Amino acid sequence: MATTYLTRTGATPTTSNKYTFSCWVKRGSIGTTETIFRTYSDSNNSAQLIFDSDDTFAFQDIIGGTTVTNLKPSNFFRDTGAWMNFIVQVDYTQAVAADRAKIFINGVEVSYSATTVQSQNGASMLNTANNNALGSNRSNSSHYFTGSMSHVNFIDGTAYAASTFGSTDSTTGIWKINTAPSVTYGNNGFFTLKDGNTITDSSPNSNNFSLGGGTLTKTEDCPSNNFATMNPLDSFYSGATFSNGNTTQVTGGAIQAWSTSTIGVSSGKFYLEVKVTNSGNNYDCIGFSPYVPTATGNVLGGATGTVAWNQNNGALRLSGSTLATLSSYTTGDILSFALDLDNNLIYVYKNGTVQNSGTGLSIPSASSTSTGFYFASAGHNDSVASTFQWNFGNGHFGTTAVTTNSGNGYAGAEGKSIFNYQPPTGYSALSTKGLNL
Numbered sequence: 001m002a003t004t005y006l007t008r009t010g011a012t013p014t015t016s017n018k019y020t021f022s023c024w025v026k027r028g029s030i031g032t033t034e035t036i037f038r039t040y041s042d043s044n045n046s047a048q049l050i051f052d053s054d055d056t057f058a059f060q061d062i063i064g065g066t067t068v069t070n071l072k073p074s075n076f077f078r079d080t081g082a083w084m085n086f087i088v089q090v091d092y093t094q095a096v097a098a099d100r101a102k103i104f105i106n107g108v109e110v111s112y113s114a115t116t117v118q119s120q121n122g123a124s125m126l127n128t129a130n131n132n133a134l135g136s137n138r139s140n141s142s143h144y145f146t147g148s149m150s151h152v153n154f155i156d157g158t159a160y161a162a163s164t165f166g167s168t169d170s171t172t173g174i175w176k177i178n179t180a181p182s183v184t185y186g187n188n189g190f191f192t193l194k195d196g197n198t199i200t201d202s203s204p205n206s207n208n209f210s211l212g213g214g215t216l217t218k219t220e221d222c223p224s225n226n227f228a229t230m231n232p233l234d235s236f237y238s239g240a241t242f243s244n245g246n247t248t249q250v251t252g253g254a255i256q257a258w259s260t261s262t263i264g265v266s267s268g269k270f271y272l273e274v275k276v277t278n279s280g281n282n283y284d285c286i287g288f289s290p291y292v293p294t295a296t297g298n299v300l301g302g303a304t305g306t307v308a309w310n311q312n313n314g315a316l317r318l319s320g321s322t323l324a325t326l327s328s329y330t331t332g333d334i335l336s337f338a339l340d341l342d343n344n345l346i347y348v349y350k351n352g353t354v355q356n357s358g359t360g361l362s363i364p365s366a367s368s369t370s371t372g373f374y375f376a377s378a379g380h381n382d383s384v385a386s387t388f389q390w391n392f393g394n395g396h397f398g399t400t401a402v403t404t405n406s407g408n409g410y411a412g413a414e415g416k417s418i419f420n421y422q423p424p425t426g427y428s429a430l431s432t433k434g435l436n437l
Helices: none
Strands: 005-009 018-026 034-042 045-051 057-063 066-073 084-091 101-105 112-116 131-134 148-156 166-168 175-177 190-192 210-213 241-243 248-250 258-265 269-278 284-289 307-310 315-318 321-325 334-340 345-350 374-380 387-391
Touching: 018 034, 034 148, 057 101, 066 101, 258 284, 269 374, 284 334
Parallel strands: none
Antiparallel strands: 005 131, 005 210, 018 084, 018 148, 034 045, 034 131, 045 057, 057 066, 066 112, 084 101, 148 190, 166 175, 241 248, 248 387, 258 374, 269 334, 269 387, 284 307, 284 374, 307 315, 315 321, 334 345
């Protein structure tokens, strides 16, 4: 979301101190204070669901300058590669304090490091006819949420069980989304961001949100189909920075190292695209690596087990040796990679045109690498930073949607992706549906 946030003015609630909030989030940044949802009247009267700068989560309810509820899980939330379901269940009418406010993460109630809870039958600010904001502090347009949100449900008047919004997959043990929960929303309830960027209320209430600032970007990345992004947890040696849900990467100047994707693959056929939107001094290196660099001075394509298309001379290098000399590329070019790990071949494209006369280039099998996986990777080999915008099938380069095929783009073999160019037959997006094709 970057500096994007949504706003609405709340309605008079059915029951102000009994409600349920459920949303799915995929974090973008860590180590910063970011707001998921906030209701605000003034500095002494507000309520919020936030990630704090120490990467903890909290539900806080403030009335008359007093924090009547401060519920804080003991967990840390530093995973930027997965979707997580956060549920806050409030019923201040309960006699037992522990029953008045609860937090569930992926269907399980957490243990708490802070448990201040409002008194029985006390008031709450979250469910009031005041300013609502998704993705921002709203009172001073700060603490923006930098990741992605999906299926945001607010139910006024009922404290629903976590099982209303998801269930545990019997095979994988993973908490999976219920995309159509059976609930009664109450006067102030809403269901927004149901499908990518749909801010029209999907509940019967027409409690629609408006764009308060920034650019709302639709993405195919969702709780039922998790797409790869670049990994901000792998930035210590690369010195890179990330934005747009970690699909935009700015390399660290004067640092010879690379960043990797959140999803690695060991077999199958996968396709991805990356747009060079700002080239440094013609020393970009884009390709795949089986591991995260362990020091600066490691160059993608030069380090053992890594393969990269070098910008300055067009060489596709593997472990320091040139596999083939291809076209060079520059700012504005879109590079595509088709990785065939069933036959241990890589195909590369520039602006939709296949290189090396369409002949695949041999790479080691994933099983022979140090980790057994290949991760999409990119870095730089000079003192001037470059910017790469990755499209793992989510349909955008940065915040700009693909425009090919009448704006619909082209899907991979899994059928749930949007690429600028048509992927080769049988190649999928680097996503959970692609992995399980």
